[in-house]
Amino acid sequence: MDTPERNQIAAPISKFEDSPVFNFINSLSPIKPVKSAHIAQTFNSLSFVSLPSIFTSPHVSSHKESRFLRRHNFSDPSKPEFSSVNGNKVSTNEEVMDADQLCGNSGKPLEDFDPRSSIGKASFERNNGHSELAIELPQTLKYGCGSPDCDPTPCGGMCQIEQKKEEAGCDWESLISDAADLLIFDSPDDTRAFKGLIQKSLDPGTSVCASLGSQFSQDDVSDLQKKQFVGSDDSGEHETDDPSTQPEEASKLNGMDQKQENLANTSFKDCMGSNASGEMDNEGGTSIPVPSKTLSNLHRGMRRRCLVFEMAGVRRKNMDDGSNCSSSMLSQSDGTFVPNDKQLVPLKPGNDSSRRILPGIGLHLNALATTSKDYNIVKHETLTSGRQLISVPSSSGSYLSTIEGQEPVNKSLALNSSDRETDPAENGFQALEDASQASAYAISEELNQSSPKKKRRRLEHGGETEGCKRCNCKKSKCLKLYCECFAAGVYCVEPCSCQECFNKPIHEDTVLATRKQIESRNPLAFAPKVIRSSDSLPEVGDEPSKTPASARHKRGCNCKKSSCLKKYCECYQGGVGCSINCRCEGCKNAFGRKDGSALIGMEAELEEETETLEKSVVDKNLQKSIVQNDEEYLDSALPVTPLRTCRQPSQLSFPSKTKLPRSSFLTIGSSSGLHTSQIFGKPNFPQPQSKFEKKFQTIPEDEMPEILRGNCSPTSSSIKTASPNSKRVSPPHCDFGSSPSRRSGRKLILQSIPSFPSLTPQH
DNA sequence: GAGTTTGAAACT
DNA sequence: CAGTTTCAAACTC
Numbered sequence: 001m002d003t004p005e006r007n008q009i010a011a012p013i014s015k016f017e018d019s020p021v022f023n024f025i026n027s028l029s030p031i032k033p034v035k036s037a038h039i040a041q042t043f044n045s046l047s048f049v050s051l052p053s054i055f056t057s058p059h060v061s062s063h064k065e066s067r068f069l070r071r072h073n074f075s076d077p078s079k080p081e082f083s084s085v086n087g088n089k090v091s092t093n094e095e096v097m098d099a100d101q102l103c104g105n106s107g108k109p110l111e112d113f114d115p116r117s118s119i120g121k122a123s124f125e126r127n128n129g130h131s132e133l134a135i136e137l138p139q140t141l142k143y144g145c146g147s148p149d150c151d152p153t154p155c156g157g158m159c160q161i162e163q164k165k166e167e168a169g170c171d172w173e174s175l176i177s178d179a180a181d182l183l184i185f186d187s188p189d190d191t192r193a194f195k196g197l198i199q200k201s202l203d204p205g206t207s208v209c210a211s212l213g214s215q216f217s218q219d220d221v222s223d224l225q226k227k228q229f230v231g232s233d234d235s236g237e238h239e240t241d242d243p244s245t246q247p248e249e250a251s252k253l254n255g256m257d258q259k260q261e262n263l264a265n266t267s268f269k270d271c272m273g274s275n276a277s278g279e280m281d282n283e284g285g286t287s288i289p290v291p292s293k294t295l296s297n298l299h300r301g302m303r304r305r306c307l308v309f310e311m312a313g314v315r316r317k318n319m320d321d322g323s324n325c326s327s328s329m330l331s332q333s334d335g336t337f338v339p340n341d342k343q344l345v346p347l348k349p350g351n352d353s354s355r356r357i358l359p360g361i362g363l364h365l366n367a368l369a370t371t372s373k374d375y376n377i378v379k380h381e382t383l384t385s386g387r388q389l390i391s392v393p394s395s396s397g398s399y400l401s402t403i404e405g406q407e408p409v410n411k412s413l414a415l416n417s418s419d420r421e422t423d424p425a426e427n428g429f430q431a432l433e434d435a436s437q438a439s440a441y442a443i444s445e446e447l448n449q450s451s452p453k454k455k456r457r458r459l460e461h462g463g464e465t466e467g468c469k470r471c472n473c474k475k476s477k478c479l480k481l482y483c484e485c486f487a488a489g490v491y492c493v494e495p496c497s498c499q500e501c502f503n504k505p506i507h508e509d510t511v512l513a514t515r516k517q518i519e520s521r522n523p524l525a526f527a528p529k530v531i532r533s534s535d536s537l538p539e540v541g542d543e544p545s546k547t548p549a550s551a552r553h554k555r556g557c558n559c560k561k562s563s564c565l566k567k568y569c570e571c572y573q574g575g576v577g578c579s580i581n582c583r584c585e586g587c588k589n590a591f592g593r594k595d596g597s598a599l600i601g602m603e604a605e606l607e608e609e610t611e612t613l614e615k616s617v618v619d620k621n622l623q624k625s626i627v628q629n630d631e632e633y634l635d636s637a638l639p640v641t642p643l644r645t646c647r648q649p650s651q652l653s654f655p656s657k658t659k660l661p662r663s664s665f666l667t668i669g670s671s672s673g674l675h676t677s678q679i680f681g682k683p684n685f686p687q688p689q690s691k692f693e694k695k696f697q698t699i700p701e702d703e704m705p706e707i708l709r710g711n712c713s714p715t716s717s718s719i720k721t722a723s724p725n726s727k728r729v730s731p732p733h734c735d736f737g738s739s740p741s742r743r744s745g746r747k748l749i750l751q752s753i754p755s756f757p758s759l760t761p762q763h
Numbered sequence: 764g765a766g767t768t769t770g771a772a773a774c775t
Numbered sequence: 776c777a778g779t780t781t782c783a784a785a786c787t788c
Contacts, residue, residue, distance in 0.1 A: 475782065481772055482782050521773090558770065567785055568769045 470495045471503075478503035479514045481525060486511070489526055529554055530574035556581030556594075564589035 469484045471492060476482045478492050478501040485492045485503055491511070492503040502510050518525045530553050553571040556579055562568040564578055564587045571578045577592015578584055587594040 471783080473783065476772095480782080482784085484784080487772095518772095525772095555771095560770080562769065562785095566769080568771090570771075573785095 471498045472496070473498040473501065475499075477501060479511065481518065486514075487526065489515075524554065527554070529570055530576050552576055552579040553581065557584045558582070559584040559587070563587065564593075 469488050469490060471478055471483045471485045473480075473483045473496075476486075478486050478496075478498045481487045483492070483498065483503060485496060485498075491505055492498050492501045502514075504511075515526065553574055553576055557564060557569045557571045559569045559571075559582075562572075564572050564582075564584050567573040569578075569584065569589065571582060571584075572589050572591060575591055578587045578589045578594035579592075580594065582594045584594055
C-alpha cells in the first residue's frame with residue numbers, strides 16, 4: 001500500500017492541474033486559466049453534460065447535471081478530505097498540498113460559491129467525526145486514480161490516474177491490483193467526501209449514507225468518465241503504439257467532448273447501469289449498482305474498479321442495513337476496506353442468490369448474443385470477470401440491479417476478490433473466461449472460479465465458445481466493428497486469434513474512446529442489429545409470445561450473391577427475415593423474404609414452411625440446432641426462470657436457428673422469443689446461436705432503443721420497452737441478463753441507465 | 764489450413 | 776449520399 005503507490009501519488013499530484021476538476025475550477029475562477037489540453041477535455045466533458053446523449057435519455061441529462069454539481073462540490077470536498085488525510089499520512093499530505101495548491105486557486109472561487117464553503121467545513125467535520133473517513137481518504141488520494149472513483153477527488157483522482165498510466169502505462173492495472181484495496185477505499189471515500197460536502201447540510205448520518213449511495217454511484221460514473229477521458233488522453237500517449245488508436249485518439253481529441261459524454265454514459269452504464277436503475281428505484285436506499293459496474297469492469301483493472309464499486313455497494317448495503325450508515329458504514333468500510341475483497345465477500349453470501357441473477361447487466365446487446373456466458377447472470381463473476389463487457393449494462397441490467405443489485409454486486413465482489421486474491425491480475429481474463437464458462441454451464445460460481453478447466457469446457461462445448469465471441473482480426477486491432485468481440489461490447493479473450501488486439505482491459509481507455517467515436521458516428525452502432533419489427537410486444541417477461549415475433553434487421557441487408565441464404569446475410573445470420581429495409585437481391589431468406597413473407601403474419605405455417613426450407617437450405621448445423629432448439633424451446637417456454645434456467649437451456653438451444661427463429665419467434669412470439677433468444681443467445685451455438693442470439697438480442701435491443709428514444713426510464717417506456725424491461729427486471733433473470741448483456745441492453749441501457757442513477761443521486 | 768467469396772464497415 | 780476500399784467472417788476446397 002504505502003510503498004509503491006505513494007511514490008506514484010506524488011506524481012499524480014502534479015497532475016491535479018490536469019484533472020478535470022481542476023480545470024473546471026480554473027474555468028470558474030478568474031485567477032488562473034487552465035493549463036493543459038486535459039483541461040479542455042474536462043471542460044468538454046462538462047460541456048457534454050449539457051449535450052444530449054445519443055439516446056437522449058432524460059437520465060443522461062440529469063446525470064450530467066449531477067456531474068457538474070459534484071465536481072463543483074468535489075473541489076471543495078477534496079480539500080477537506082486532503083486535510084483530513086494530511087493528518088493521517090505525510091505522503092498524502094504532499095499530494096494534498098499539491099491538490100490544495102492546484103485547487104487552491106479554484107478553491108477560493110469555489111468557496112465563494114456558497115455550497116463549497118459550507119461543504120468544505122462539513123467535510124472536515126465529518127472527517128473529524130469519523131476517523132474512518134480520514135483514514136480512508138488518504139488511501140483514496142494515493143490510489144484513487146486507479147479507481148474510477150477518482151472523480152470525487154477530481155484533482156487527486158485524475159492526477160493519480162494519469163500518473164499511473166504514465167508511469168506504469170498498462171501496468172497501472174497491476175498497480176491497481178496491488179492497491180486494489182486502496183482504490184476501493186478511495187472510491188468510497190470520495191463518495192463520502194462528496195456526500196459530506198453535498199449533504200453536510202443534510203445529516204451526516206443516514207442521510208449521508210443514502211446520499212453516498214446515490215452519489216457514489218454517480219461519482220463512480222464520473223470517475224469512470226474521468227478515467228476514460230484521462231485515460232484516453234494518456235492512453236493515447238501510451239497506446240500510440242497502436243496506429244489505429246492514434247487516429248482514434250485524434251478523433252477523440254476532436255470529438256472527445258461528445259464522446260466523453262457517450263463514454264461517460266457508457267462508463268456510467270457500465271458502472272452504474274444496473275445500479276443506476278436500481279438506485280433510481282431505491283433512491284440511494286441500497287446501492288446495488290455495483291454488479292453492473294463489476295460486469296462492465298470485467299477486465300482486471302476493471303475488476304478493481306468493480307471492486308471499488310462493489311465496495312461502495314457493500315457499504316451502501318451496510319448503510320441500508322443499519323440506519324446509522326455513517327458511523328456503521330465507516331467502521332465497517334474501514335474494517336472491510338483494507339481486506340476489501342474478503343470483507344465484501346462475506347457480505348455477498350447473504351445476497352448471493354439474488355446477486356447472481358443480476359450479472360447480465362454489463363453486456364452489450366451484441367455481447368449478449370455472442371456471449372451466452374456473460375449472459376448467465378448466475379455468476380456475477382462470469383459476467384463481470386468472464387467476458388468483460390466493455391460497455392454498459394443494459395437497461396435490463398439496471399433492472400436486475402435494482403432487483404438483485406446489491407447482492408449480485410457483493411457476490412461479484414466476493415468472487416472478484418477471491419479471484420484477485422488467488423489469481424493475480426494476469427489470471428483475470430482466464431478466470432473471467434472460466435467463470436463465464438462455468439456460468440454458461442450453470443456451474444456453481446465457486447467451482448467456476450476455482451477451476452481453470454472451465455475455459456476448456458467452453459471450448460469443448462463449442463457453442464459456448466461462441467458465447468464468448470472470438471475474433472480473428474488482423475488489421476482492425478479489434479477496435480472496429482469488424483471485430484465481433486468489439487462489436488459485441490466484449491473484450492477479446494484468449495480464444496481470440498486476433499493480432500495487435502487493443503480490445504483488452506489494458507486498453508480500456510482506447511476501447512471506450514473508440515466506442516465513443518463509433519457511436520458518435522452511429523449511435524446505434526453497438527445496438528443490436530436485429531430488432532423486433534412489431535413494437536407491440538415487449539417481451540412480457542417470461543410469458544410466451546404475445547405478439548408474433550417479428551424481428552427485423554435494423555438497417556436491412558444488402559446481399560447480392562448470397563440470396564440471403566448464408567450467414568453473409570446479417571438478416572439470415574440473425575435468424576430474421578428480410579424486410580423492406582433490405583436492399584438485397586434475389587432474396588430467399590428462409591426466415592422471411594423481403595417481399596412479403598412477413599415473419600409476423602407467417603406464424604406456424606410460415607414457420608413450418610421456413611423450417612422445411614431452412615432444413616433443406618440450412619446446414620447440418622441447423623439440424624443439430626433444431627434438436628437443441630427443441631430443448632431450449634421447452635426451457636424457454638417453461639419458466640421464465642432467470643438466467644440460470646436460461647443458461648442451461650440456452651447452451652443447448654442455440655443451435656436451432658432455423659426452428660427457433662421461426663417457431664420460437666412466431667409461436668413463442670416476441671416475449672418468449674426474447675427470453676429464448678437471450679437464453680439461447682449466449683449459450684452456445686456458434687452459428688445458429690449467433691443468429692438466434694442476435695435475433696434475440698437484437699430484439700431486446702430494439703426495444704431498448706425505443707425506450708431510450710421514447711422513454712428513457714427503463715420502466716417508463718410504454719408498452720414494448722417498458723414491458724420487456726419490466727419483465728426482465730422482475731422475474732426473469734434470463735431476460736434481464738440476456739437483454740442487458742445483449743446489445744440492446746448496452747446501448748439503451750447505457751444511455752438510459754446513466755441518467756437514472758444520476759437523477760436519484762443528484763438529489 | 765489455405766484460399767476465395769461475401770457483404771458490412773469504414774473511408775473518401 | 777454514393778462510390779470505393781478495407782476488413783474479417785463465412786464459406787469452399
